[in-house]
Amino acid sequence: MSPRHRVTVHDRQNNRVLSADIEEGRYVLEGFEASGQPLPFSCRNGCCTACAVRVLSGELDQREALGLSHDLRRQGYGLLxxxxxxxxxxxxxxDEDEVYMLQFGNAFGKGTVRAAIPLEEE
Ligand code: FES
Known part of the structure; x- marks a missing residue:
């Protein structure tokens, strides 16, 4: 049986603190779901940043986090x-879209998409 480690999430948007004892080697997001405390997610593949958090103490092993640059990892961000x-x-x-904008904002940004070539009038 794998050891378990206490993971605490300060859910700032909902003004609550969640915690779960998660088996070593199990994804944190999945561990919270198994404990009946679902957290935000989208892709579940480490690519979209919907599950991003800031690490306040301890360390996360997130070698599969393709959507998070090494620089952002060094700044303390993680993908659960x-x-x-x-x-x-x-x-x-x-914060909403905080990590998305840090990671992808320069490349994709947000807002209105304009046609590069004006559409012809009918
Ligand atoms: S849910 Fe997409 S990066 Fe975690």
Whole structure:
């Protein structure tokens, strides 16, 4: 039987604190779901940043987090869908789209999409 590690999530948007004892090697997002405490997600593949958090203490093993640059990881961001805990960890939820804009904002941005070539009038 694998050891379990306490993971605490400060859910800032909903003003609540969640915690679960998650088996070593199990994805944190999945562990919270198994404990009946679902957290935000979308792709579940470490690519979209919907599950991003800031690590307040401890460490996450997130070698599969393709959607998070090494620089953002060094700044303390993590993706819970592909993160594993090997000790106690405390995180807090991100501001809406915070990590998406840091990671992809320069490339994709947000807002209106305009046609590069004007459409012909009928
Ligand atoms: S749900 Fe998409 S990166 Fe985690």
């Amino acid at each position: 869908c592909v993160a594993r805990a090997y000790g106690p960890v405390t995180v807090e939820t991100q």
